[in-house]
Amino acid sequence: MRRSESLRALVRETVLEPGDLIYPLFICPGEGVRREIGSMPGVFNLSVDEAVREAEEAAKLGLGGLLLFGLPATKDEQGTGAWEENGIVQQGLRALKASAAAKKLVLIGDVCLCEYTSHGHCGVIVEGRDGWDVDNDPTLELLARTAVSQAKAGADVVAPSDMMDGRVATIRRALDTAGCANTPILSYASKFASAFYGPFREAADSAPQFGDRKTYQMDGANLREAMREIDLDLGEGADMILMKPAMPYLDVIRAARERVDVPMGAYQVSGEYSMLQAAFAKGWLDRDRAILESLMGIRRAGADFAVTYFAKNAAMLLA
Ligand code: PBG
Numbered sequence: 001m002r003r004s005e006s007l008r009a010l011v012r013e014t015v016l017e018p019g020d021l022i023y024p025l026f027i028c029p030g031e032g033v034r035r036e037i038g039s040m041p042g043v044f045n046l047s048v049d050e051a052v053r054e055a056e057e058a059a060k061l062g063l064g065g066l067l068l069f070g071l072p073a074t075k076d077e078q079g080t081g082a083w084e085e086n087g088i089v090q091q092g093l094r095a096l097k098a099s100a101a102a103k104k105l106v107l108i109g110d111v112c113l114c115e116y117t118s119h120g121h122c123g124v125i126v127e128g129r130d131g132w133d134v135d136n137d138p139t140l141e142l143l144a145r146t147a148v149s150q151a152k153a154g155a156d157v158v159a160p161s162d163m164m165d166g167r168v169a170t171i172r173r174a175l176d177t178a179g180c181a182n183t184p185i186l187s188y189a190s191k192f193a194s195a196f197y198g199p200f201r202e203a204a205d206s207a208p209q210f211g212d213r214k215t216y217q218m219d220g221a222n223l224r225e226a227m228r229e230i231d232l233d234l235g236e237g238a239d240m241i242l243m244k245p246a247m248p249y250l251d252v253i254r255a256a257r258e259r260v261d262v263p264m265g266a267y268q269v270s271g272e273y274s275m276l277q278a279a280f281a282k283g284w285l286d287r288d289r290a291i292l293e294s295l296m297g298i299r300r301a302g303a304d305f306a307v308t309y310f311a312k313n314a315a316m317l318l319a
Helices: 005-010 049-060 088-095 136-153 166-177 195-203 221-233 247-259 270-283 286-300 311-318
Strands: 019-030 034-037 040-047 065-070 106-111 124-126 133-135 159-160 188-190 239-244 264-269 305-308
Touching: 019 088, 019 106, 019 311, 034 195, 034 264, 040 136, 040 195, 049 088, 049 311, 065 088, 088 106, 088 136, 088 195, 106 136, 124 136, 133 136, 133 166, 133 247, 133 311, 159 166, 159 195, 188 221, 188 247, 221 239, 221 247, 239 247, 247 264, 247 286, 264 286, 270 286, 286 305
Parallel strands: 019 040, 019 065, 019 305, 065 106, 106 159, 159 188, 188 239, 239 264, 264 305
Antiparallel strands: 034 040, 124 133
């Protein structure tokens, strides 16, 4: 049954379509800015006008949506740039919603503080045992403000990626109170502390200035804990879940698929992208086949959709 492409297509168990792919964008201040990220060839910091152009291309390719990150002009201790009415992601959302083509995409706001805080952590910092600590509960209020301001600026979905306890319930309550009851929450329910986020921290300029994220992101050894995190987020009102990273955690994605029925995405993170790009640059892997195989693996593991920096490339290959 493998002798021809038509026979293989007939018995293929898993499909991959452009609509299953979410494309991350990094929006930065300025105009006409298109700055390539050193460790992520083909990925750019884009000013709002360039982001709209990129989104219109993404829409033409039939992608499922965009995941928006922001690089604010200035950072502070509280990550003010995350929730200000005229924050960079909020500006981007308004501009995308003003474009007939771009607004057809599902616009997802990444809700976190690390791109906006001067210390680069995902929450409020207080003095603690190691000289510092992330203070969970005061952070929730700031995340909720961020989610509400993104929803008001046009986000179709908000996606908290901070890994604070209780954020989904707090965000849900804040959205409902602010008149955004129809905005769904895609929670990064299962997010592991990972070396594979390295290049992202260059892209989003969000490397922690001290310490690491191991006290709030999960230990890579723990699958059962990931299931518990998913149960907690769904109990708090998450509508969809996101699993992250993808390739080193395909077993966790599979376990989640067998446990819950909500829509689930998986994030092929920056390091997964960069290592493939490095191998392509060296001529060590067949680019087109490796891109599609890596994404098919994510779909086969059970994810309904994939967040990937290869979204445009993959959509062109699938066309
Ligand atoms: C923000 C956030 C990160 C990523 C997505 N949202 C960085 C981190 O947690 O360090 C990583 C995405 C990627 O590596 O592509 N908290």
